[in-house]
Amino acid sequence: MATLTTRRSASRVPAPPAWLTGAGALVALLGLLPIAYLLILAAGSDESAIALALRDRTLGVLARTLVLAATVTTASVLVALPLAWLTTRSDLPGRRWWGVLSVLPLVVPSYVGGYAVVAAFGPRGTLQSLLEPLGITRLPELYGFPGAALALTLFSFPYIVLSVRGALLRLDPAYEEVSRSLGRGPWRTFWTVTIPQLRPAIAAGALLVALYSLADFGAVSLLQFDSFTRAIYVQYRASFDPTLAAVLALMLVTCTGGVLLAESRLRGRARYDRAGAGAARPPATVSLGAWRWLALAFCSVVVGLSVVMPVGTIAFWLIRGVSAGEPLNLVWDATLNSVLASALAAVLAVLASIPVAVLAVRHRNWVGVLIERATYAGFALPGIVIGLAFVFVAARFLPAIYQTLPLLLLAYLVRFAPEAVGVTRASLLQVSPRIEEVARTLGRRPGAVLREVTLPIIRPGLIAGGALVFLTAMKELPTTILLAPTGFDTLAVRIWSATSEGFFARAAAPALLMVIVAAFSLTVVLRRERDR
Amino acid sequence: MVTVYSGRSEELVGPLLEDFTEATGIEVEARYGDTAEMANLILTEGENSPADVFFAQDAGALGAVAQEGLLAPLPEEILGAVEDRFKSPSGEWVGVSGRARVVAYNTETLAEEDMPDSIFGFTDPEWSGRIGWAPTNGSFQSFVTALRIIEGEDRAREWLEGIQANEPNVYDGNSAALEAVASGEIDVAFINHYYLFQRLAEDPDTAAANHFMTDGDPGALVNVAGAGILNTAENDEAARELVAFLLGEEAQTYFATETYEYPLIDGMEADPALPSLGEIGSPELDLSELSDLEGTLELLQEVGIL
Numbered sequence: 079m080a081t082l083t084t085r086r087s088a089s090r091v092p093a094p095p096a097w098l099t100g101a102g103a104l105v106a107l108l109g110l111l112p113i114a115y116l117l118i119l120a121a122g123s124d125e126s127a128i129a130l131a132l133r134d135r136t137l138g139v140l141a142r143t144l145v146l147a148a149t150v151t152t153a154s155v156l157v158a159l160p161l162a163w164l165t166t167r168s169d170l171p172g173r174r175w176w177g178v179l180s181v182l183p184l185v186v187p188s189y190v191g192g193y194a195v196v197a198a199f200g201p202r203g204t205l206q207s208l209l210e211p212l213g214i215t216r217l218p219e220l221y222g223f224p225g226a227a228l229a230l231t232l233f234s235f236p237y238i239v240l241s242v243r244g245a246l247l248r249l250d251p252a253y254e255e256v257s258r259s260l261g262r263g264p265w266r267t268f269w270t271v272t273i274p275q276l277r278p279a280i281a282a283g284a285l286l287v288a289l290y291s292l293a294d295f296g297a298v299s300l301l302q303f304d305s306f307t308r309a310i311y312v313q314y315r316a317s318f319d320p321t322l323a324a325v326l327a328l329m330l331v332t333c334t335g336g337v338l339l340a341e342s343r344l345r346g347r348a349r350y351d352r353a354g355a356g357a358a359r360p361p362a363t364v365s366l367g368a369w370r371w372l373a374l375a376f377c378s379v380v381v382g383l384s385v386v387m388p389v390g391t392i393a394f395w396l397i398r399g400v401s402a403g404e405p406l407n408l409v410w411d412a413t414l415n416s417v418l419a420s421a422l423a424a425v426l427a428v429l430a431s432i433p434v435a436v437l438a439v440r441h442r443n444w445v446g447v448l449i450e451r452a453t454y455a456g457f458a459l460p461g462i463v464i465g466l467a468f469v470f471v472a473a474r475f476l477p478a479i480y481q482t483l484p485l486l487l488l489a490y491l492v493r494f495a496p497e498a499v500g501v502t503r504a505s506l507l508q509v510s511p512r513i514e515e516v517a518r519t520l521g522r523r524p525g526a527v528l529r530e531v532t533l534p535i536i537r538p539g540l541i542a543g544g545a546l547v548f549l550t551a552m553k554e555l556p557t558t559i560l561l562a563p564t565g566f567d568t569l570a571v572r573i574w575s576a577t578s579e580g581f582f583a584r585a586a587a588p589a590l591l592m593v594i595v596a597a598f599s600l601t602v603v604l605r606r607e608r609d610r
Numbered sequence: 611m612v613t614v615y616s617g618r619s620e621e622l623v624g625p626l627l628e629d630f631t632e633a634t635g636i637e638v639e640a641r642y643g644d645t646a647e648m649a650n651l652i653l654t655e656g657e658n659s660p661a662d663v664f665f666a667q668d669a670g671a672l673g674a675v676a677q678e679g680l681l682a683p684l685p686e687e688i689l690g691a692v693e694d695r696f697k698s699p700s701g702e703w704v705g706v707s708g709r710a711r712v713v714a715y716n717t718e719t720l721a722e723e724d725m726p727d728s729i730f731g732f733t734d735p736e737w738s739g740r741i742g743w744a745p746t747n748g749s750f751q752s753f754v755t756a757l758r759i760i761e762g763e764d765r766a767r768e769w770l771e772g773i774q775a776n777e778p779n780v781y782d783g784n785s786a787a788l789e790a791v792a793s794g795e796i797d798v799a800f801i802n803h804y805y806l807f808q809r810l811a812e813d814p815d816t817a818a819a820n821h822f823m824t825d826g827d828p829g830a831l832v833n834v835a836g837a838g839i840l841n842t843a844e845n846d847e848a849a850r851e852l853v854a855f856l857l858g859e860e861a862q863t864y865f866a867t868e869t870y871e872y873p874l875i876d877g878m879e880a881d882p883a884l885p886s887l888g889e890i891g892s893p894e895l896d897l898s899e900l901s902d903l904e905g906t907l908e909l910l911q912e913v914g915i916l
Contacts (some may be wrong), residue, residue, distance in 0.1 A: 135914070193786075202793035221779065299746070299782040308746070312916050315646035316751055316907045318653060318674040399812045462647065466654045473658040481660065559643035560651055564613060564660070567620075575619035575642055580785035580805050583812045584621055 094441040095524050101433035103445075106452035109492050113331055113455055115467035119324035131325045136309065143306040144333060146226060146298075147291040153231040154287045155280060157380055158238035164373050165239075166246040168364050176377050177243070178600045183384035184236045184546070185596035187553040188229070189574060190589055192300030193582075194391035195229045196220070226303035232384040233297065234290045237546065238283030241501050244542040245279035248508045251361035264364075278507050281345040282500030286546075288337050289458040289496070292330060296555075306330060307460045314462060327463050334458035338451055351510035392589045399583020407587045412567040417595060419483065419558075419568065420551035423490035424498075424544040430491060431498035431543060436528065439506045440514075453499050456492040461556030464493055468561055481563050489557045494550055498543035505539025506532070545603045549596055569595075611637045612848035615652060617645025617666040618835060626864050630855045636848045645671045645748060652840070653678060662843035663852055664703075667835050668748045670755075672703040673901030675838065682841035685850060691857045692874045696834050698898045705834030705897065706856040707865040708872030710890055711753050712803045712820040713829065714791045720798070725821040729757075729829030732798070733772025741778040742787045742799035745915045749784065749802050749833060755906045757828045760893050763909070770913045792818045800829075803884065807870035824891050832872065832892040833900070 120127075130136060158180075164170045165177040186194075198204050199220050206217050218224070253275070257267040298305040306326070313323035366373055400406055434453055437446035456464055468489045472480040479485045509532060517527045533540070555570050562568065569592045576585035616623060620642045627638045643651070645667035652659050652675050664681070666672045675681055681702040689701050696705035713732075715725060726732060732741060744750050758766040779796050781787035787799035788809055794817070809816045823829035837856055839849045855861055862873035872880045872887055880886060910916040 135911070192782075193789075196786075196789075200790075200793070200795060202790075202795045300786060302780045302782075304780075309916075312746055312907070314650050315644075315746060315748065316916075317904050318646070318649055318671070319904075320650065320654070402812050402814060404812055462650070466650060469651060469654045473655040477658065480658075556647065559641075559647055562641075564639045564641045571642065572620075576621050578644070578783065578785065579619050579621055580788060580808050581621050581812070 092441065093443075094437055094446065098433050098437060098441075098524070099445060099449075101430075102437045102449040105430045105434055105491075105495060106449040108488065109453045109455045109495065111471065112459055112464045112467035112492065113328075115470050116324045116328050116331070116463065119321050120328055123321045123325050127322050127325045130322055131329060136326070139304055139309055140306050140329060140333070142223070142304070143292060146223065146230070146303065146305065147288045147337070149223075149227045150230040150234065150291040151284050151288045153227065154235035154238055155284055157231065158235045158242060158283065159276075159280070160373075160376060161235075161380060162239045162242035162246060164377065166243050167361060168366050168370075168373065170366065170370065170373055170377070174601075174604065176381070177604050178597060179381045179385055180239050180377070181236045181545070181549075181600055181604075182593070182597055183233050183388075184240075184549040185552060185593060186233050186384070186388045187296065187555070187570060187573060187589075187592075188233055188294055189296035189300065189555075189577060190392065190585070191233045191388050192229055192297040193577070194388040195225060195232070195297075196300060197391050197394075198387050199225070199228070221302040223303060225301035226298045226305070229297040229301055230291045230294060234287045235380075235384070237286040237290070237497070238280060240542045240546055241279045241283035241286075241504055242276055244501055244539045245276050245504055245508065246361075247538050248505060248536075249275055249361060251359060254361075275350055278345045278350060279501075279504040281341050282504045284344075285337065285341045285454070286457070286497055286500060289334060289454065292333065292337075292458045293460050295460055310460055311462065320466065323463070327459060330458060330460075331455065334454065337458070338454055342451075350507045351512075389590070389593055392586050392593070395582040396586035396590065399586060402583070404583040407584055408591070409567070409569070409572055409588050412569050412572050412588060413591050413595060415566055416552050416569040416592065419486060419490070419562075419566075420548045422483075423487055423494060423551040424548040426487055426491050427495045427498040427547040428502070428540050428544045430495050431502040432528070432533070432540075434495075434499050435502040435506050436532075439503055440511060450499065450503070454496045457494075457496040461493065461554065462560070464489060465557040465560035468492075468557070472561075481561065483563060483566070486558065486561045486563070486566075489561050490547075490551050490554065493554065493557060494547045497546040497550065498540075501539050501543035501546065502536065505536035509535050541603055545600060548599060552592060552596065611639060612662045612845045612852050613639045613660055614641070614663045614665055614852070615648045615661040616640050616642050617648040617664075617671060618642075622869050623665065625868070626856075626861055629860060629864070630852060633855065633860070634851055636851060638852070649675055652680060656680070657842050659840055659842055660844075661840050662845045662849040663837055663839055665835075665837045665856075666703075668752055669703070669705065669834055669836060669897040669900050670748055670752050670903050672698070672836050672838050673898060674903070676700070676702040677901065680840055680842070681838040682843070682846070684839065684853065688850065688854050688857060691876075695894075695896050696874055697836070698838075699896065700898075703836050703838035704853065704857070705836040705874055706853075706861070707835050707869070708832045708874055708887065709749070709835065710803045710822060710872070710884075710892070711749070711829055711831045711833070712801065712806075712822055713798050714788055714801050714806060714818050715798045715821055716791050716794050716796075716817055717819050718794060718817045722819070722821060725798075727824065728827045729800075729823060730769060730772075733769060733776065735776065737798070738776045740797035741773060741776055742781050742790050742796040743773070743778050744781045744783050744787050744799075744801070745910060747783050750800065751903060751906050751910070752833050752900045753800070753828070753831050754910065755900045755902055756831045756893065756895055758902075758906065758909065759895060759899055760826075760828045767909060767913060770909065770915060774913060774915060788818060792816045802833075804870040807881075807883070822885050822890055824889070826891055826893045828893055830890050830892050831895070832887060832890060834874065834897060835871070 161180045257271045438450035572588040649671040683701045784801040865871040
């Protein structure tokens with residue numbers, strides 16, 4: 079039975095309905111818009127731009143950035159897999175709370191998280207002052223690669239937690255039970271049965287982590303790592319030269335292509351749906367026994383570093399500032415704007431992910447594959463590139479929607495659709511097409527099948543994808559600054575505007591509000607994850 | 611109504627723009643962001659920009675926008691308010707507040723008399739491992755441009771290589787560099803003068819102080835935050851009123867007392883905690899000459915700093 083789960087598809091692939099392809103193509107075209115903009119700019123470049131791009135130093139920076147992305151991705155998988163399993167399948171005490179806490183780091187903006195890591199582990203950080211009495215005068219160097227890898231891992235591993243949680247909750251326990259009944263122990267079953275079934279979910283999450291590491295600017299620059307994104311920003315900031323920046327950004331796009339290819343290879347063409355008849359039961363809860371203490375310690379360390387540490391840093395800023403007479407600045411307008419824009423972006427991204435995922439999973443022709451891959455184009459690009467691409471197009475051709483909320487949401491969609499696409503795709507892979515075929519033979523049209531059969535089944539995945547987009551849209555900075563309606567204040571803009579001037583106390587209140595809103599919405603979302 | 615793209619943060623200038631509305635009845639729509647981002651925004655929008663006024667953190671960004679022909683010449687009554695060295699010679703932008711380059715130092719490890727008189731003093735190996743800087747920061751790059759113009763390419767390169775040889779810590783920006791000075795992570799950092807005062811307002815025990823260079827040393831460069839009016843501005847009348855307001859007494863007092871910057875009009879004094887512009891003896895230099903950022907960027911890349 080277990081081998082059936084990964085058999086290759088031999089069945090005939092039906093042609094997708096035209097409306098589905100149309101909807102998917104629309105999402106993909108939107109995703110390719112920034113690349114088109116980059117190509118237009120780069121077409122105007124001269125030899126000096128190419129020379130700059132191919133300089134040893136530029137290539138060296140690119141290579142180091144790729145190594146960073148690989149390191150962060152590996153570390154994130156190692157942290158996220160146990161967390162996802164413990165919070166869905168074990169009797170870990172306080173499981174639901176750990177579930178929320180292990181996803182919460184996603185909402186920490188990297189320009190706040192970066193400060194927290196420096197404050198804790200920097201040459202004069204909290205850890206150093208604690209170790210000082212023990213005669214340790216110098217910690218291992220944080221700045222550069224180690225710090226950047228640490229910070230990026232701490233604030234991006236939840237991508238994998240979320241996607242793997244969704245998969246674990248939908249996993250049919252029958253295969254594991256069969257494996258156990260055939261004499262394999264729990265560990266071997268986990269490695270040979272559970273993990274292979276989780277492959278698409280792990281790959282989807284890991285892809286997001288890898289691309290996030292390529293595109294991040296805040297954390298790497300605070301931790302003094304010379305990343306490729308920084309090289310792109312330098313072109314914008316110092317020489318105001320979009321052409322050079324475009325050439326560099328296209329190099330990043332090429333690398334994204336490589337990462338996407340690697341992910342395709344990794345997840346393979348296997349199928350992951352139930353082969354047998356009947357419906358999956360919810361999996362049994364595994365009793366941890368004495369292991370629970372180790373599990374609790376592990377969860378505490380991870381949550382301590384990725385949630386308590388940044389929140390503690392924010393609280394410290396707040397207390398220090400308020401005691402020095404700074405006013406407590408509760409920015410409700412900005413909170414409302416942040417929630418509104420992020421929630422709409424989440425809904426939009428989930429809706430957009432459905433045709434894309436259905437095309438890629440159910441119809442598997444080259445159009446479907448291309449469409450799915452194209453939606454990822456935007457995710458590895460620094461936000462400023464996507465923001466300016468939309469400015470370029472909308473200021474010229476769409477003045478009616480320029481600097482309006484709908485345009486901002488479209489940019490969010492380009493930036494964050496991959497988060498929803500990955501999770502939706504992974505969930506869909508677990509649904510047997512047989513169920514849909516049955517609905518078809520009972521006379522339902524494809525649209526009705528999707529609405530009444532498929533979507534209800536993959537609901538946990540859709541919700542997880544929406545949560546991802548909501549959290550990351552909330553902290554999004556460059557596209558918000560460039561495209562939001564003038565005067566549309568968000569929490570992210572507030573926090574950044576204060577920290578950039580060194581007003582840490584004034585950044586604290588909006589930062590805390592952001593974490594609270596995120597925690598609240600996550601508890602709601604994760605509670606619904608289980609309802610089927 | 612007037613639309614402002616502000617490269618200065620809402621924390622700093624939001625209250626000032628509210629004062630303007632109160633004084634004139636003209637509503638302000640403000641878009642806040644990083645100065646370079648706002649400049650790139652205007653450059654990308656081109657002639658379709660909805661902005662009336664560009665309010666920038668440094669002269670370099672204003673110069674870049676002016677160079678593309680996107681700024682309109684300002685009227686003489688506005689330009690006349692400030693010295694020539696603080697505005698564009700062709701009158702497309704005007705400085706509204708001054709910021710001096712300083713060396714921030716940790717007061718637990720260093721005293722004022724330990725500090726060199728010239729920025730070149732820091733190339734001495736005794737400063738090895740003790741320096742912080744922010745080479746991606748606009749103010750820093752303006753300073754390097756000034757260094758090239760005043761001392762020549764070779765001396766500028768010599769300074770950069772000398773500091774580089776002392777293995778400086780590279781910070782994301784002025785705030786992060788000052789934070790590191792205050793914590794003792796480094797002893798000195800090359801930043802703008804006003805960050806210290808904001809830090810002191812939040813934490814009066816900050817263990818840092820500013821060292822001002824003197825006698826025309828390039829390390830004593832006084833740069834400006836300034837404003838220009840877009841030549842596509844729909845509300846150009848209101849835009850001129852706003853720029854004039856920024857150079858009026860109320861706004862200049864605000865800069866002196868709230869943001870600890872240097873007022874640029876005659877008869878206004880800076881905060882008593884600061885040396886006067888005259889005492890600093892900023893090098894003789896037109897800020898418009900600082901628009902040659904490309905050369906600076908090339909130099910920084912050649913030396914391996916960027």
